[in-house]
Amino acid sequence: MSFQTQYKEKLMSAADAVGIVHNGNTVVVPTGVGEPPALMTALSEQRRNFRDVKVSQILPVRKYDYFDSETAEHVRPVAYFLSGHTRNCVDGGWGDYIPNYFSEMPMLYENNDMPSDVVFALVSPMDNHGYFSVSLGTDYTMAAIKKARAVVFEVNPNVPFAYGNCHVHISDVTAIVEDETPVATVGLPAIGPVQEAIGKYVADMIPDGATLQIGYGAIPDAVVMQLTHKKDLGVHTEMIGDGIMTLVEAGVVTNRRKNYLPGKMLATFALGSEKLYKFMDRNPMMEMHPVDFTNDPYLAGQNDNLISINATMQVDFAGQCGSESQGWRAYSGTGGQADFVRAANRSKGGKSFIVTPSTAKNDTISRITPTLAVGTHVTTSKNDVNYVVTEYGVAQLRGRTAKERVKALIAIAHPKFRDELMEEAKKMKLM
Numbered sequence: 001m002s003f004q005t006q007y008k009e010k011l012m013s014a015a016d017a018v019g020i021v022h023n024g025n026t027v028v029v030p031t032g033v034g035e036p037p038a039l040m041t042a043l044s045e046q047r048r049n050f051r052d053v054k055v056s057q058i059l060p061v062r063k064y065d066y067f068d069s070e071t072a073e074h075v076r077p078v079a080y081f082l083s084g085h086t087r088n089c090v091d092g093g094w095g096d097y098i099p100n101y102f103s104e105m106p107m108l109y110e111n112n113d114m115p116s117d118v119v120f121a122l123v124s125p126m127d128n129h130g131y132f133s134v135s136l137g138t139d140y141t142m143a144a145i146k147k148a149r150a151v152v153f154e155v156n157p158n159v160p161f162a163y164g165n166c167h168v169h170i171s172d173v174t175a176i177v178e179d180e181t182p183v184a185t186v187g188l189p190a191i192g193p194v195q196e197a198i199g200k201y202v203a204d205m206i207p208d209g210a211t212l213q214i215g216y217g218a219i220p221d222a223v224v225m226q227l228t229h230k231k232d233l234g235v236h237t238e239m240i241g242d243g244i245m246t247l248v249e250a251g252v253v254t255n256r257r258k259n260y261l262p263g264k265m266l267a268t269f270a271l272g273s274e275k276l277y278k279f280m281d282r283n284p285m286m287e288m289h290p291v292d293f294t295n296d297p298y299l300a301g302q303n304d305n306l307i308s309i310n311a312t313m314q315v316d317f318a319g320q321c322g323s324e325s326q327g328w329r330a331y332s333g334t335g336g337q338a339d340f341v342r343a344a345n346r347s348k349g350g351k352s353f354i355v356t357p358s359t360a361k362n363d364t365i366s367r368i369t370p371t372l373a374v375g376t377h378v379t380t381s382k383n384d385v386n387y388v389v390t391e392y393g394v395a396q397l398r399g400r401t402a403k404e405r406v407k408a409l410i411a412i413a414h415p416k417f418r419d420e421l422m423e424e425a426k427k428m429k430l431m
Contacts, residue, residue, distance in 0.1 A: 006130070007126060011176045013177065020175055024053070025053055027117070028144040030057065030122070030137025030140075031057065031268075032059040032269055034122050037184075039120045047065070047071050048071060050074045054078045058083075058333075060086065067085055067088075072089075072095070079333075102334065103291055103296055106140055106291065116143075116145075118152065119145050119148045121145075121151075122137075124162075125155055126155070131167040133159070136183065136270050136277070138166040138269065139269050142290045151168070152177065154176075160280040162286060162287070165287075165290060185274055186216070188242060189217060191221060191222045194357045196225075198357070199223040200226055202309060202353050206223075209232050210233055210234070211258050211304075211306045213238065213308040214243065215336075220311075223309055233253045234262075235253055236261075236266045236306065238267060238295055240276070240280070241276065242273050245275070248265070253265065255285065258303050266293075296343075297340075301343040306351075308350075310352075311355050312337075313356065315354065315368055315388050317369075318402065320382045320385070322378060324377050327373045334379050345386065352387065353387045354385055356388070356390060359417075366420075367390070368417070382397075385397055395411065402430060403431065406425045
């Protein structure tokens with residue numbers, strides 16, 4: 001049977017495809033813009049027909065109607081990483097959160113520690129060999145597909161066909177839905193003077209030939225803006241965004257000096273503009289791979305001068321970073337922060353940067369604190385954190401004594417809090 005014949009036999013409406021889901025199933029959806037809007041809308045419209053169905057994903061970008069406390073017994077959100085849409089669900093008690101390391105999510109499916117009954121994913125059109133590209137959210141989705149009872153693809157001509165380990169054959173697909181809705185886009189965050197100052201400190205410490213892991217946010221974008229004079233940078237990251245694309249177009253990113261897969265730029269999900277998605281289409285420099293490949297500290301750390309840049313909300317005197325909660329209240333998730341901090345520490349010449357403004361809530365709270373707030377989830381341990389950067393400078397922690405760490409961290413705190421922090425350090429016998 002030809003690939004096109006198989007395709008036509010599996011083609012159906014989104015409303016019919018949702019019928020593949022059974023009561024009690026877990027539906028796995030890719031990260032961010034890899035979510036399939038027609039399928040998610042159809043599931044929302046039919047949610048009252050189901051009982052105890054869970055929808056699991058990272059970073060939903062659209063607020064579908066199944067985000068509904070009154071119908072959570074029918075379809076319930078489950079977050080692997082909290083965002084604006086899922087945070088309220090978990091806070092309200094009608095959604096769930098699964099803590100995890102991003103790099104280990106495929107293994108959790110493989111070991112049956114997390115369920116994957118049905119996968120809904122947004123994919124590129126099928127190529128001449130019968131393959132679709134799960135390019136926008138390769139992440140944990142490839143592993144979930146291998147374990148799923150049913151795989152439903154939403155084929156969209158606006159989705160790029162990317163290279164890498166992100167391809168699924170028509171013979172492994174249960175049902176196909178077609179849709180032409182533009183892929184969701186995410187604009188660049190606003191960059192202020194604080195972010196710009198932090199970005200300059202980090203950019204000044206990145207050598208030519210370095211390999212970058214840069215995430216989404218104002219500070220990472222501020223770093224990118226200040227790298228346009230660098231040469232022969234490489235990319236081994238979890239997220240590909242417009243900032244990295246800009247560096248490629250400027251000739252700054254060449255990937256020539258990478259030790260691991262030289263000439264190739266690696267990522268596991270995409271988040272950005274329509275231009276970015278077109279940039280990814282059949283680009284021989286760009287490869288999308290599952291997250292247990294991109295975020296494996298051993299593999300990423302084989303690149304010399306690996307630079308990781310990750311944000312946090314709070315750093316204590318020991319160097320512990322609370323990057324995902326506000327006290328006991330979960331706010332985001334671990335994501336790939338710990339993965340890439342460890343990767344950079346393994347790398348010859350590598351540097352891991354934890355970046356944060358010195359204050360929060362209009363300069364009323366110091367993000368450098370004697371201890372983390374009660375209940376704070378520790379994202380990155382004191383033994384892993386190396387460089388902490390605020391708009392007031394850089395504190396280098398690895399290899400330093402507890403007292404040296406405190407002194408360095410107070411020096412980059414906001415000036416209005418330094419005396420207070422010094423007094424607390426003395427009480428704790430750290431100064």
